[in-house]
Amino acid sequence: MSHGRDTAPKPYGTVAGFATADELLAATQAVVNAGYKKLDAYSPVPVHGLADVMNFKDFRLHYGALAGGLTGAVVGMGLQAITGGALNRIGIELPAMWQYAHNTGGKPIFSWPMFIPVMFECTILLTAFAVVGGLFALCGLPKPHHPIFNAEAFHRASQDRYFLCVEATDPRYAPDQVASLMHEMGAESVEHVMTSEGY
Amino acid sequence: MAYEPSIDKSLLEGEHTEASIDAAIADIVLDPKTHTQPAINHLKLGKLNVKIPAPEGYNSPWFLFMGIGFLFVNILLVSIAVLVFTGIGIWGNNQPVGWGFDIINFVWWIGIGHAGTLISAILLLLRQKWRNSINRFAEAMTIFAVMCAGIYPLLHTGRPWVAYWLFPYPNVLGMWPNFRSPLVWDVFAVSTYMTVSILFWFVGLIPDFATLRDRAKGKIARVAFGVASMGWKGSAKDWVRYEHASLILAGISTPLVLSVHTIVSFDFAMGIVPGWNVTIFPPYFVAGAVFAGFAMVITLMIPIRKWYKLEAFVTMKHFDWMAKVMLATGLIVVYGYAMEIFYAIYSGVPWELSLFHNRWEILQAPYSWAFWLLILFNGIIPQILWIPKMRQNLTVLMLVSASVSVGMWFERYVIIPISLTRDYLPSSYGYYTPTGWDFAMFFGTMGLFVFLLLLFIRFLPMINIFEIKELKHQLDHEAHAEHGHGHGADPEAAPAH
Numbered sequence: 050m051s052h053g054r055d056t057a058p059k060p061y062g063t064v065a066g067f068a069t070a071d072e073l074l075a076a077t078q079a080v081v082n083a084g085y086k087k088l089d090a091y092s093p094v095p096v097h098g099l100a101d102v103m104n105f106k107d108f109r110l111h112y113g114a115l116a117g118g119l120t121g122a123v124v125g126m127g128l129q130a131i132t133g134g135a136l137n138r139i140g141i142e143l144p145a146m147w148q149y150a151h152n153t154g155g156k157p158i159f160s161w162p163m164f165i166p167v168m169f170e171c172t173i174l175l176t177a178f179a180v181v182g183g184l185f186a187l188c189g190l191p192k193p194h195h196p197i198f199n200a201e202a203f204h205r206a207s208q209d210r211y212f213l214c215v216e217a218t219d220p221r222y223a224p225d226q227v228a229s230l231m232h233e234m235g236a237e238s239v240e241h242v243m244t245s246e247g248y
Numbered sequence: 249m250a251y252e253p254s255i256d257k258s259l260l261e262g263e264h265t266e267a268s269i270d271a272a273i274a275d276i277v278l279d280p281k282t283h284t285q286p287a288i289n290h291l292k293l294g295k296l297n298v299k300i301p302a303p304e305g306y307n308s309p310w311f312l313f314m315g316i317g318f319l320f321v322n323i324l325l326v327s328i329a330v331l332v333f334t335g336i337g338i339w340g341n342n343q344p345v346g347w348g349f350d351i352i353n354f355v356w357w358i359g360i361g362h363a364g365t366l367i368s369a370i371l372l373l374l375r376q377k378w379r380n381s382i383n384r385f386a387e388a389m390t391i392f393a394v395m396c397a398g399i400y401p402l403l404h405t406g407r408p409w410v411a412y413w414l415f416p417y418p419n420v421l422g423m424w425p426n427f428r429s430p431l432v433w434d435v436f437a438v439s440t441y442m443t444v445s446i447l448f449w450f451v452g453l454i455p456d457f458a459t460l461r462d463r464a465k466g467k468i469a470r471v472a473f474g475v476a477s478m479g480w481k482g483s484a485k486d487w488v489r490y491e492h493a494s495l496i497l498a499g500i501s502t503p504l505v506l507s508v509h510t511i512v513s514f515d516f517a518m519g520i521v522p523g524w525n526v527t528i529f530p531p532y533f534v535a536g537a538v539f540a541g542f543a544m545v546i547t548l549m550i551p552i553r554k555w556y557k558l559e560a561f562v563t564m565k566h567f568d569w570m571a572k573v574m575l576a577t578g579l580i581v582v583y584g585y586a587m588e589i590f591y592a593i594y595s596g597v598p599w600e601l602s603l604f605h606n607r608w609e610i611l612q613a614p615y616s617w618a619f620w621l622l623i624l625f626n627g628i629i630p631q632i633l634w635i636p637k638m639r640q641n642l643t644v645l646m647l648v649s650a651s652v653s654v655g656m657w658f659e660r661y662v663i664i665p666i667s668l669t670r671d672y673l674p675s676s677y678g679y680y681t682p683t684g685w686d687f688a689m690f691f692g693t694m695g696l697f698v699f700l701l702l703l704f705i706r707f708l709p710m711i712n713i714f715e716i717k718e719l720k721h722q723l724d725h726e727a728h729a730e731h732g733h734g735h736g737a738d739p740e741a742a743p744a745h
Contacts, residue, residue, distance in 0.1 A: 070721065090484040093266065093459065094717045095491055099484045107485070110492045118500075128416060132424035149424040156428065163428040166511055170436040173504045177444045177497060181451060184493040188486040190454075191478035198481070204462040206482050207455070209266035 058243040061196035062087075062216040063224055064203065065231035066238040070096045073211035076234035077102045080215060083230060087219035091197065091212040110183045117179025118172050125171030126164055135159040196244040202237075210237070255377045255722055258565040266717050273711045274456075274463050276556050279303065283310035283706060308555035314702050320695020327688040328403065336406050338685045344676040345668045349686040350400040352660040353693065355512055356540070357397035358438070359533075359656060362505055363541020364390025365445060368452070369501035372494070377722070378569055380715040381561045385552075386545050387449045388710070392700040393544075394442050396693040401434070430514040437511040444504055448497045454480050455490075455714045509534045516663065522599040523667035526591055532584030536656060539577040539626075542570050543652035550642050552705065561711055564640055571639040574652065578630045581659070585627065603670045607662065614679055615666045622662050625655025 067073045070092060077090055081102055090099055100106070130136070134150030136143055138158055150158055185191070197203060197214060206212050213236075215227045224241050231239045276282050285307050331338055341348040364386035371379035402408045414435045416425050425432045457477035464470040480486070513533035516524040546567065553562045589608075592600040605612075607619040629651040638644045665680035704710065 091482045092484065092487070093455075093482060094714050094721060095487040096484065100488045103484060105485055105488060107489060108492075110489055110496070114496045114500075129427040132416060133427060146418060146420075146422045149422060151426045151428065153426060153428045160428060166430075166433040166507070166514075167427055167436045169503075169507060170433075170440040173500050173507075174440045174443060176500050177447050180493050180496045180500075181447045184451065184489055185478075187489050188480075188483075190480065191475075193474065193479045195479060195481055207458040207462045207480075208270050 058245065060217040061242045061244045062214045063227040064200040064212055064214045064240050064242050065236035066202045067211040068237055070211055072235050073213060074098055074102060076213050079230060079234050084221055085215050085219050087216040089214050091206040093207050093209060109187060110180065113179045113183035114176050118176040121172035121175030122168055125168035129164040129167055130159055133158060196242055199245060200240050200242050254726060256565060257723060258563055259378055260719055260723060261560045261563050264720055269713060269716050270459060270463060273709050273713050274460055277460060277707060277709055278464055278469060282306045283308050285309060305557045310702060313698060317695050317699035317702060320692050321699050323688050324692025324696055327685050327692055331403055336404060338683060340680060340682040340686055344678060345665050345680040347664050347668065348680060349682050349690060350404045352664050353690055354397050354400040355660045356657050357393045358512055359537035359540040360544045361390040361393035362509060362537035363545050365501050365505040366538055368448060369498040372498040373502060377719055378566055380719050381566060381711055382545060384452065384712045385710050388704045389544060390445050391449060392697050396697050398438065399693060430511065430518045433511045434515060437508045441504060441508045444501060448501060451493060452712060455482065456709045458482065459713050506534055509537045521667045521671050522603040526588060528584055528587045532581060535577045535580035536659060539574060539581055539652060540656035542574045543649035546570055546645055546649040550646050561716060567645055568639045571633045571645060575630060575633045578626060582627045599672055603667060606666060606670050618658055618662050622655055622658040625651045625658060
């Protein structure tokens, strides 16, 4: 299956497990202070303050939600106006199949106040799709395999242990130094993790 | 730093570690024995000696209720089959009552669903930590209630196999929906509500799926939850995005839930039928929905927390607050009833006035029994919740919630058939009588609801595991700050983070 790419296991990083969120926070601060940049923490609950320590900011989801919402509003109103025959009134001819001009109680063809409920629902629907799709895309879901799962103790990251990983792609990465720093910070377990064969 | 109100300590009872929280919630799913009763130990079926000892303290008649639910699902299926073969003439609907049990039950079920979104979205925006223990369950209830609700309008079309005609799509007829009709708005509102509720629910489940994946001992469970968790690893970066996503979803679900019942009320309020053409309908319908929904959450939570030993997570404080929400929304609903009468009198419209005489004149008017039962169930009985002791009495709460559920059903009954048999033409004057099939279908959807809810309890964590852990962390931090450990002499000093 190899496409000329080297798929032999490579070092992924050094993973340390901590017993509490506070210890993880302190350890992350120490690792950042030591100058490491490529790192990530793993926890069963969101640990507040961790993102600040890691200098991690990501507001793309907010922009995605805004874009989804605006698209929904435009699509919702456009759908009703166009299929209701509004374009014909301003001289743009569309095939007859694309529109059906209802005369409801003598109301104008483009009676926009009556179109707000459907426009609103389309706005909400597309915002929700954008947010959930964006969340999956940014978190890389679904992705059943990740090198971090190779760590022995990592199954507790979703239960009651807090992990910090300094990745091998960090220019300053040196397994032994990272490991001793982690031990200093009170790590329960320290492992050097390899990527899996074929990845 | 965002404002964080302090948290009530009674939201989580007893001493907990993260492992004990996992064990209490996740193992209900992972250990099938928690769904049995100790009595089953001694069950002997001929030669077969069934031994399924339930773990200490668990006593769940899951199989019993599943059997009842399954029976009623079959009644539902039979009534749907007969309806599709025969036509909707098997229902009591006829001119002038074009909307009978089908629309009453549709509105009733949709209303019940609304508490789930209120708890998961509005209380999240308001930073109410007590939602953490009940939101997953309430959201599941929302989805199942909307499923039950959706069946009715779908079958009421008479030809459910062409239900896609409700949606706008290019077709050879050259027809497009009339977007000025509240019934088309309803299609958009309910389908959006269903979709967004499922998305919100699923996003909430992802971290818990990861917990279950890592705790599961059996291979099937491990693979199934592994697939469902999609490879969630709880990375700090992912958590940041996850929390953003939850907040945005809560932010859009809040106006959504208000819009859904507003639009359902437009189905009536936009019509000129006496008793329907009232501007108070949207807020009064939304309050009624929350009222009915909280009643249903209480009705279901009381037995389930006992069967599955969840008293530590769903505490008496939760019931107290749910009862207060029920009381408040109940008063809004009663205000709505009063306003309807005021409108009739103040408008001076003879048809409106005659309609209300038809509602309240005991013994004189054919429907007055329904109106006065409504006032009793929704207006009078819930007032007992003003007494704090009564909010702590589970039997009373159970009875009051049942009364509210029945009362909210009567509310829709009073609104729909009475108005339709008392409009402008004397030829419309009649009486609405439901048939056996109406009842079969109604009880059938209840069976479907119970059936789906029990499947949910069996296969998915019914309490949000990671949010309970978060609650525990916050409580620990507050306790820590109060004792002044590590904060020097000044306890008012800002917390560490």
